[in-house]
Amino acid sequence: MSTSRRQFLGGVGALAAASSLPCPAIAQAKAKLVVVGGGPGGATIAKYVAKDSGGKIDVILVEPAKQFTTCFHSNLYLGGFRDFKSITHPYSALAKYGVKLNHQAATAVDKSKKTVRLASGTVLPYDRLVIAPGIDLKFDSIPGYSEAASAVMPHAWKAGPQTQLLKKQLDALKDGDLIVMIAPPNPYRCPPGPYERISMMAHVLKAKGHKKSKIVILDPKPNFSKQGLFVEGWEKHYPGMVEWQDPKVHGGIKSVDAKTRIVRTDLAEYKAQLVNVIPAQMAGKIARDAGLANDSGFCPINPENMKSAMDANIYVVGDACIAGDMPKSAFSANSQAKVAALMIRGELAGAKTFPARYTNTCWSLIETDDTVKVGGRYEAKDGKIAAVETFISKTGESADLRKQTQVENMGWYSGITADIFS
Amino acid sequence: MPNSAAVRNLIAAIAVSGAVLGSVPHMTARASGEPSKGDRALGEYLSSECVTCHQLSGQFKGIPPIVGWPEDSFVEIMQEYQHKKRPNQVMQMIAGRLSEEEIASLAVYFGSLKSSR
Known part of the structure; x- marks a missing residue:
């Protein structure tokens, strides 16, 4: 049957109304x-x-x-x-x-x-x-490690509950306990970070008067960021407590066991009370x-x-x-x-x-009032972001300068968090 | 007109920061009629690198505030970093790669801001 006159006129009216709506392309969307x-x-x-x-x-x-x-x-x-x-x-x-x-x-x-x-x-x-x-x-980069295992052997390489778990484990250690850290291979977040962490762990143990506790770092890398500065600091502040092993020493990290906290390398087996695994x-x-x-x-x-x-x-x-x-x-x-x-x-x-320009400075606290830094400025060059100039703290620097560097470190934290979040 | 109390605070901040042991910036009066070579808009663009450490609010939490400085003092201190007369590796590097125009522009920009601390 044919459409009623009312329906037809209603339809034409609707069509006319629709045609007079502004076209979306004309209205300037942000x-x-x-x-x-x-x-x-x-x-x-x-x-x-x-x-x-x-x-x-x-x-x-x-x-x-x-x-x-x-x-x-x-x-x-x-x-x-x-x-x-x-x-x-x-x-x-x-x-x-x-x-x-x-x-x-x-x-x-x-x-x-x-x-x-x-x-x-x-x-x-x-x-x-x-x-x-x-x-x-990459949880599977260390045999025996997994996301579930991180509830026992934290990575704490994403800040939040993992950090609090690691802090709790650290604070519960007794004199004579063993900490084993598995450091990550390159490239990774925060190159000096694992070694600042070692310094902080050593600080906590030293402050509690632990004389027999040990920290072993099993590193897949032959060297690490600010190595000379950290080694100088560990020898000065935490003599005999920290042992760093490179691949030539440990021969390769074989496995970790979340049930027993046993860490195996080609060289030795460690029964640890705290295992911090920082995977690839x-x-x-x-x-x-x-x-x-x-x-x-x-x-x-x-x-x-x-x-x-x-x-x-x-x-x-x-x-x-x-x-x-x-x-x-x-x-x-x-x-x-x-x-x-x-x-x-x-x-x-x-x-x-304007042409891109980049900078970076990384501060690392080794012990109270003893902080070192490394940094540089960068530009686009040869198809990548290339360093144009770099600087690094020196071994043997005065205590005053290291203290000032820590003041700067705290000032930077306050500044960058205001810059990002305020 | 420089706020002399703010400048005194600034000088104290520089001394505390240990940037220079025992010396303070020499305040030069600008010769009358001498125009600023700096461009505020350029200074604002360049400032994004500075405000990671030097807070825009002018707060002093370990890194000296640089908001509201007299332009001459700003330029002079940056030149001292450039010529490595003032110690601090970060600032020597940053000042070292800035042109005269860029330093002047930063001086104009930061000088035009009011501290909100």
Whole structure:
């Protein structure tokens, strides 16, 4: 039967109404930036793009945690030099710059559709995406180790409950106990970190008057960051307590046993009371699943702008990326993030851009008022981020200078956390 | 007009930080009519590297605040780092790679800010 006159006119009216609606392309939508990961890399980009883009860019920060415990200075908490609260920072202040916080995990990236899927099933479209998930641990890189085993033999290489577990274990040790650390192979987050941790553990034991306790470091590397400075410090402050073994000595790490805390190398077997396993590392899962990593497990980037080498609409900063001569550190992540933020504003808001420049300084506390540092400045050169100039503390420095370096260390922590989270 | 109390605090901060033992920045008065060579916008861009350590709020938690400095003092101290007359490896490296225009621009930018501490 034919359509009634009323139905027909109603249909034409509806069609006419639909044609007079504004076409979405004409209404100027803000450019969309989605940032996955709220560490020093991601949170810095979110804040800087939001605060400097004059409202032209919509910034969403996707991060499951409502507050961030810094891995940097977590060793100082272990050593009793600061408390857990002081290394934990809420994200709430970022909202005042216009950053939209989405406290969920990101589960997948669709590069062709330019969307990010969240754990709830929500799909976020983006014009540009930042992937800054940090590291994941290769639990199977040490025979006998696993994620479950980390409840007994913590890695504490992602700050939070693992750090608190390690602190609890450390504080419960008795005089004569043995600590075994398995240090990680290159490349890894925070090159001097394991050795600062050893220093902090030794400090705790010394402060309690333990004279018979020992710390053994089993290292897959033939040398390590700031080695001369750490060895000098250990000999000065903790004589006879710390033994570092390189692969020529231990012959290879064979296994760890979470039930017995027995660690086996080619050379010997150790029955430890505390085992800190820091496994080999790779970029966070979302970066690898999105096809942004190469065979190394980390993500290659364009050193001139921090864009992923795999996708021009995606930036990767921080520990997940391959940053040439820059170490994986919070300082580096924050420095790379500022370059990326500038380039994103250039692409999405027409901001003026300048050639990328990067810096890093890493401070390590060896004992009270005895801190050393290493650092440099970097530029895009020969297809990578290359060091232009570097510096390092010297052995034999005065106590005054080492004390001043510690004052600087604390000042830097206060500054960078204000820069990222305030 | 420089806030003399803030500058005194700054000088005290530099001394405490041990950057120079026993000496303080020499305050030079700018010759009248001498224009600043610095560009504030350039200074703002460059400042992102500085504010990781030198807090934008002007708070002093171990690293000297550099907000609201007289421009001449800022330039002079950076030049002292450049010429390695003032010890601190981080600052010598940072100052060492900045041009005269860049230092002047940073001086203008940071000098224009008010400390909120």
